[in-house]
Each structure stands twice: as structure tokens, then as C-alpha cells.
Amino acid sequence: MDNVAVVVDDLEAAVAFFTALGMELEGEARIEGAVADRMLGLDGVRSAIAMMRTPDGHGKLELTKFHAPAAATAAPLDPPPHTLGLHxxxxxxxxxxxxxxxxxxxxxxxxxxxxxxxxxxxxxxxxxxxxxxxxxxxxxxxxx
Known part of the structure; x- marks a missing residue:
């Protein structure tokens, strides 16, 4: 496994949170254009990502903030721990x-x-x- 991606509404706050947990910011990037649109099956993708790395270097967490299209909220904002799916x-x-x-x-x-x-x-x-x-x-x- 390379990484787990998590969509967030406040990228700066998420980076600060996971930094406090002990993860290290590996890099940041803007993601947009035809390749992102095709890969995600969306139109007009504009996002910012921050790649966080565990101190041992073996695990990564990709934090993604979507600027366009806006992040979807199909589930309750704060789902309980027994909700189906990755959570x-x-x-x-x-x-x-x-x-x-x-x-x-x-x-x-x-x-x-x-x-x-x-x-x-x-x-x-x-x-x-x-x-x-x-x-x-x-x-x-x-x-x-």
C-alpha cells in the first residue's frame, strides 16, 4: 500500500493535527487538469494535497482539500464508529x-x-x- 487518502475541509488544520500526532509533512501539491478529471471521473478538478509520512517512513496519509468541485457529503458529517466503509x-x-x-x-x-x-x-x-x-x-x- 502506498497511502490512504482523506478528504478534508481545512487542509491547514488537518496538517497541524497530524503533525501534532507525530507525522511529517512530505510535500504539498496542487492537483488539477485533464489527468485528475479522468482519474477521478469528475470535471474541473482543482484540489490541494498534503502528503504526510509516519516517522518510520513506512506509512503515508494523503490529505486532500477539493476547491472544485466542492467535497460531497453523502454521509452524516460525524458518522458513528460502526458506519460502513473506511472511516x-x-x-x-x-x-x-x-x-x-x-x-x-x-x-x-x-x-x-x-x-x-x-x-x-x-x-x-x-x-x-x-x-x-x-x-x-x-x-x-x-x-x-
Whole structure:
């Protein structure tokens, strides 16, 4: 897999949020023209993207802001965690409490509470920019 793309309504806020999570901005670009129109099956595509990279360099998240045509909202703005389709990205973190505190400064809100899975993980779900659900996992022991 090369990357996962997420459409956002505020690219700057999304970049700040995922930077606070520990991702690095790899690059930004404007995407428009015939190739984008054909690939997406849309007319008049004008978008801006920011490619975010995980610190280990193995994972990428493409944040996309559509200027034209405007982003569609077929689903509820803040769908619940059990909605069909791709709706969340999970990240492994070293310090769950510190990560939550950093992301809250960028508007993140816990969906439930921090939960413990056996003696192996502390887990939570946060809602981030544009309603994105971000799951966090802190390994605290061995998986049984």
C-alpha cells in the first residue's frame, strides 16, 4: 500500500493535527487538469494535497482539500464508529496520554474513553479535523 487518502475541509488544520500526532509533512501539491478529471471521473478538478509520512517512513496519509468541485457529503458529517466503509486510521503511539493532550489542542475529542485491552494495549478513538476518526494504541505489554 502506498497511502490512504482523506478528504478534508481545512487542509491547514488537518496538517497541524497530524503533525501534532507525530507525522511529517512530505510535500504539498496542487492537483488539477485533464489527468485528475479522468482519474477521478469528475470535471474541473482543482484540489490541494498534503502528503504526510509516519516517522518510520513506512506509512503515508494523503490529505486532500477539493476547491472544485466542492467535497460531497453523502454521509452524516460525524458518522458513528460502526458506519460502513473506511472511516478511521489507527496509529501506534508511545505515550497515549501525551498524544491525546497534544491532539486536544488541535480540536480532537475522545469518542468514548481510554480503554485497556488485557495487559497488552491502552486504546482510544478521537474525532479529528473534518470528522476523521483516529484510533490510538499504546502497547503496554505482550499480546496473549
Amino acid at each position: 478511521r486510521v489507527m496509529f501506534a503511539v508511545d505515550d497515549l496520554d501525551d498524544t491525546i493532550a497534544r491532539l486536544r489542542r488541535h480540536g480532537a475529542e475522545l469518542l468514548g474513553e481510554v480503554a485497556r485491552y488485557e495487559d497488552a494495549y491502552r486504546l482510544c478513538n478521537l474525532r479529528g479535523p473534518s470528522g476523521i476518526i483516529v484510533a490510538l494504541a499504546e502497547r503496554i505489554g505482550q499480546v496473549s
